[in-house]
Amino acid sequence: MAGLRFDLRDSPPGSAALRREVRAFLAEQGRNWTPEVRGRSWMGFDRDFTRAVGARGWIGMTWPKRYGGHERSAMERYVVLEEMLAAGAPVGAHWIGDRQSGPLLLRFGTEAQRMRVLPAIARGEAAFCIGLSEPDSGSDLASLRTRAERVPGGWRLNGRKIWTSFAHLCDWMIALVRTSPAEKDGPRHAGLSQFLVDLRLSGISIRPIRELTGEEGFNEVTFDDVLLPEDALIGREGEGWAQATSELAFERSGPDRILSSYPLLAATAEVAPDPVPIGRMVARLVTLRAMSLSVAGMLQDGQSPAREAALVKDLGNSFEQSVPERVRDLLDVHNGPEELRRLHAYVTQVAPTFSLRGGTREILRGIIARELGLR
Numbered sequence: 001m002a003g004l005r006f007d008l009r010d011s012p013p014g015s016a017a018l019r020r021e022v023r024a025f026l027a028e029q030g031r032n033w034t035p036e037v038r039g040r041s042w043m044g045f046d047r048d049f050t051r052a053v054g055a056r057g058w059i060g061m062t063w064p065k066r067y068g069g070h071e072r073s074a075m076e077r078y079v080v081l082e083e084m085l086a087a088g089a090p091v092g093a094h095w096i097g098d099r100q101s102g103p104l105l106l107r108f109g110t111e112a113q114r115m116r117v118l119p120a121i122a123r124g125e126a127a128f129c130i131g132l133s134e135p136d137s138g139s140d141l142a143s144l145r146t147r148a149e150r151v152p153g154g155w156r157l158n159g160r161k162i163w164t165s166f167a168h169l170c171d172w173m174i175a176l177v178r179t180s181p182a183e184k185d186g187p188r189h190a191g192l193s194q195f196l197v198d199l200r201l202s203g204i205s206i207r208p209i210r211e212l213t214g215e216e217g218f219n220e221v222t223f224d225d226v227l228l229p230e231d232a233l234i235g236r237e238g239e240g241w242a243q244a245t246s247e248l249a250f251e252r253s254g255p256d257r258i259l260s261s262y263p264l265l266a267a268t269a270e271v272a273p274d275p276v277p278i279g280r281m282v283a284r285l286v287t288l289r290a291m292s293l294s295v296a297g298m299l300q301d302g303q304s305p306a307r308e309a310a311l312v313k314d315l316g317n318s319f320e321q322s323v324p325e326r327v328r329d330l331l332d333v334h335n336g337p338e339e340l341r342r343l344h345a346y347v348t349q350v351a352p353t354f355s356l357r358g359g360t361r362e363i364l365r366g367i368i369a370r371e372l373g374l375r
Contacts, residue, residue, distance in 0.1 A: 003372070004308060008290060009297040012075040022083040025056060030087055035339045038088025039346035041260040042095050043217055045169055047127070050093035053084075054124025059098050062300075063106060068119030074300035078255065078293065085259040086266070092166055097121040097128035099254065101174050105196075108235035108243050113196055117172060131161040131175030131197070131221065132244070142188040142241070146177040146223065148195060155179075155195070155233070157203075157226040165357075167219035168206045173197040176244050179237055189241040194234040201226050213349045246304060254296070258288045258316035260354055261323035264347045267340050268327045277330055281323065288316050307371030310364045317355040324348040 029049060030038075037044055053059055061077040063069025084091050102121050105114055120126035137143045146159025159177065167173065180191035199206070203226035208216035235243050265285075269278045291312050298305040324347050327333060333344045355361050369375040 004311065006291050006294040006308060007297065009075065009293045011079060011293075012073055015076065015079045018076060018079050019083055022058070022080055023087075025052075026083065026087040026089055030089065033088065033090075035342035036346045037090055038263040039343050039350065040090065040092075041085060041088055041263070042091050042256045043165070043350070044088075044090025045092035045127075045166055045217075046090035047093045047124070049090050050127075051124040053091070053094060054122060059094050059124055060102060060118065060122035063102065063118065063122065067106070067114050068122030070122075074296055075293075078296045082255050082259070085255050086262050088263040093127045093169070094121065094124055095256075096130060096165070097126060097172075099256075100130070101128040101172070104174065104194075104243065105234065107246075108194075109196075110231060112231060113234065117196070126172060127166065127170040128172050128174065129164050129167045129170040129199075131164055131167075131173045131177075133161060133163045135160055135162050135220075141176065141244075142182075142192075144176065144178060144192070146175065148177045148179050148193065148228065150179075151227070153227075154230045155228040157195070157197070157223045157228055159223050161221045161223075162218075163209075163356075164219045164221050165217055167199065167221050168208050168216070170199055173199055173221070174234065176240050179240075191238055192240040192244075193237050194240040194243050195228060195232045196234055197226070197228065197232065201228070203227070213346065245306070255289070255292055257313045258285060258292055258319060260320045261347055261351065264327060264340075264343050265323050267343055268331065271336065271340065272330050274330065277326065281319075281326060284319055288312065288319060292316070307368055310367045310371075314361055314364045314368070317361070320354045321351045324351055 029052060050059070057070045058080045060067070060069040061072045061080065062074050063071070065071055098121065102118055105118060117126055121128070131146075132141060134144045134146060137145075146157070146161065148155040148157045157175075157177065161175065164173070175195050175197050176192055177195060178191055179193040182188050182190045197204075203224045205222045205224070207220045207222075209218040209220060210216055211218065265278075265281060272278050291308070295305050295308050295312055298308070324344060327344055333341055366375070
């Protein structure tokens with residue numbers, strides 16, 4: 001039975017200076033951010049801010065320079081991510097491209113695909129979304145029905161994706177679709193492939209879905225005889241499942257899985273009458289941070305820490321979601337400072353989504369159990 005392993009990792013040399021640089025940048029950029037902007041965390045979408053981040057060299061930090069990257073360490077990148085999340089910066093316009101779409105193309109994409117989009121991501125000029133979930137499929141990705149069929153000169157794409165974050169604002173999607181039927185007695189996820197989809201192509205319609213907050217961050221995307229070029233295929237045909245699941249380690253273990261509520265926690269710490277409950281929450285957060293740093297180190301070393309990443313996300317989401325309730329128990333929020341009241345109200349509304357993004361608790365716990373040999 002395989003076990004869990006979290007080796008302690010330290011911040012890299014020079015990280016203190018990097019933190020100061022990022023904090024100074026955020027202090028200047030964030031002068032007019034409202035509590036609602038800070039409460040969105042990495043779901044805030046601001047192209048102007050993203051271009052400013054790209055100009056500082058903080059997108060694609062670990063990528064080769066030939067693709068617009070900066071060849072810095074994964075741990076340096078972690079420092080930047082922490083500071084962005086702690087400040088509640090609106091990083092959504094580059095978050096997906098930097099976190100997973102870019103690394104996926106570096107690993108499985110063609111040279112032409114890399115040259116076409118990676119430099120634009122690093123400059124903050126190309127925004128990505130992920131096409132996974134589908135209507136009537138829930139978290140059962142192996143049951144997806146969106147299909148790409150070979151036609152002269154490329155592929156014809158038909159089907160629907162749902163709950164696609166920022167699709168109405170993005171330039172590209174990496175979509176997981178079926179290219180051949182699964183064998184009758186074979187694995188259900190066989191025959192799936194990934195495609196690089198230009199969202200400006202004819203035949204694509206995007207319908208935003210209004211959320212509890214009144215915003216429209218999620219979308220339903222419909223493909224109606226969309227013609228993709230031959231080189232839209234990412235990696236090898238039929239190996240999309242393995243590619244997509246390897247990509248999820250980048251999505252599930254980062255500081256975004258433990259810091260979504262941090263601006264609210266920090267604001268509460270400034271006015272809380274009793275420091276003990278705050279100290280307990282901070283102690284829990286420090287432990288989760290050490291686990292997340294460990295996974296970042298494993299990814300930097302070329303490992304695939306699927307079970308550790310799933311555990312960080314599961315525990316991290318539970319912590320993130322508990323913060324608004326703990327704050328309400330500690331303070332008379334409604335009679336407190338206006339900024340704290342507004343921040344608490346917004347985070348309370350969006351907190352239920354924290355355990356949906358990147359895989360539900362049930363899916364994560366199934367992964368953990370399987371990886372530990374318990375099922």
